[in-house]
Amino acid sequence: MKLRNKKTGEIVEAWSFYYGEKSISIKYFTDDGQTNLEYYSLNELNEEWEDYTPKEPLIKNHTEREAIKAWAKASHLVEFKIAVDDIEEEWYQIDGRIDGSTDTYSITFQGAISGTEAGRKYTLEELCGEEEE
Secondary structure, three states: OEEEEOOOOOEEEOOEEEEOOOOEEEEEEEOOEEEEEEEOOHHHHHHHEEEOOOOOOOOOOHHHHHHHHHHHHHHOEEEEEEEEEOOOOOEEEEEEEEOOOOOEEEEEEEOOOOOOOOOOEEOHHHHHOOOOO
């Protein structure tokens, strides 16, 4: 089950959730190893954690999402902006930027992305969704 920490925004995959006689414990892994947390009421647990449901990606076309993810990964891009031109034909351009650099790299597709704003910064997860597990 995926949980989101309400205070930090951290998203974890809880692999153990146990309700004992006097406490509730959850376990999950981080880069630093296993984390074990214990709560003494459901209210205490709910103050810190909530269910996490991933949002739908803004780019609906699966092939385009896969191309954008591969391009971003190969180019080490971390920040993305949408450029839209609907005067001659519908297309969208995504400008990616490497962390700490002012250089931008672009990729262009026919079609449109609904629900986006030209010039606004997006994460790869917002555009393409989360990695499948």
